[in-house]
Amino acid sequence: MWEVPPKRVNIVGSPYFSTTRALEPNDLSAPAGGFTSTRFILVEPSHPGNVGAAARALKTMGFARLVLVAPRVPDVKNEPEAIAMASGADDVLASAHVVDTLADALVGVRWSVALTARMREFGPPQMPPRALAERAHEFVRHGDIALVFGNERTGLSNADVERCSALAHVPANPAYSSLNLAQAVQVLAYELRLAFQAPASTLAVVGTAGQSASSDEIEGMYAHLEEALVALDFLDPANPKKLMSRVRRLFARSGLEREEVNILRGIAKHILLQTKKD
Known part of the structure; x- marks a missing residue:
């Protein structure tokens, strides 16, 4: 059975902690x-x-x-x-x-x-x-x-x-x-x-490709990609419409692996570097 970790974090009403925080x-x-x-x-x-x-x-x-x-x-x-x-x-x-x-x-x-x-x-x-x-x-x-x-x-x-x-x-x-x-x-x-x-x-056999990316890794990728799209003037932050929602839907269908997330973040990084040079 899953037990409460020894740190006793995030327990409402706990005598040890009075507030909550993000889970590690x-x-x-x-x-x-x-x-x-x-x-x-x-x-x-x-x-x-x-x-x-x-x-x-x-x-x-x-x-x-x-x-x-x-x-x-x-x-x-x-x-x-x-x-x-x-x-x-x-x-x-x-x-x-x-x-x-x-x-x-x-x-x-x-x-x-x-x-x-x-x-x-x-x-x-x-x-x-x-x-x-x-x-x-x-x-x-x-x-x-x-x-x-x-x-x-x-x-x-x-x-x-x-x-x-x-x-x-x-x-x-x-x-x-x-x-x-x-x-x-x-x-x-x-x-x-x-x-x-x-x-x-x-049941369906699991693919043996790469390890799937975690939720926080994917969210970091979306933030990085959005920053790059704004730098390219492809995304107007004042009028974003549904662009990022559509991007999220596109990648959600694919089931991103950790290596793929790293590739996309690498692309975003180089876009930002190039736009700063320009």
Whole structure:
């Protein structure tokens, strides 16, 4: 089971720390394997009961890595409603990490999926939960993956969606497709459990090319590339339109490897050097 790191960082209500900070890569490290390499991230959850119920949903499926991004109730893990709804999954609730931003929660993640109830004009490729789970089985061999769930009322922002590698939608009843946050967590945890327990022969074989780039490495590349495009006058920062959103979508479809990210950053670096000479 995933245990709280000895540093005891990011624990809301901890007697040792009163504030949160960005996670270091080792803060969320875990042994290899789908169940211990999967983070379930709740962005700005509003209701303590949903946080507790999500912890219970994870434990029933064999998962334990819960991350809370800026929960509306700061000490949510100690709320009576959260503890009651955890109903035996108190350990998962108590060991949840609390961070300030989604970027903090995704540090070290190799592949992330945004769960959304509505279609987006821009953003990463979309897939159903079962295909998501089978794809996830490929990435957990290389490092951590993450499933990202939005706020109960507004869901994920477009910026949060664009930060993820893929997009998923639960194909519920069109006449009433609203899933409770904890129910959505349960559905995805179940699909992942099936995929992680399936015989290797029934799943797609993982490519042996390079190591996939982490979320923070890719975000650094986007920032570097945007700077280069501005220097070339190709991107007007005062009127960016949807250029960077389209660029993100393009690269999200390809599944960037670390070496490819380094190549793109090298190109951006030389563009910036040339524009300074000119």
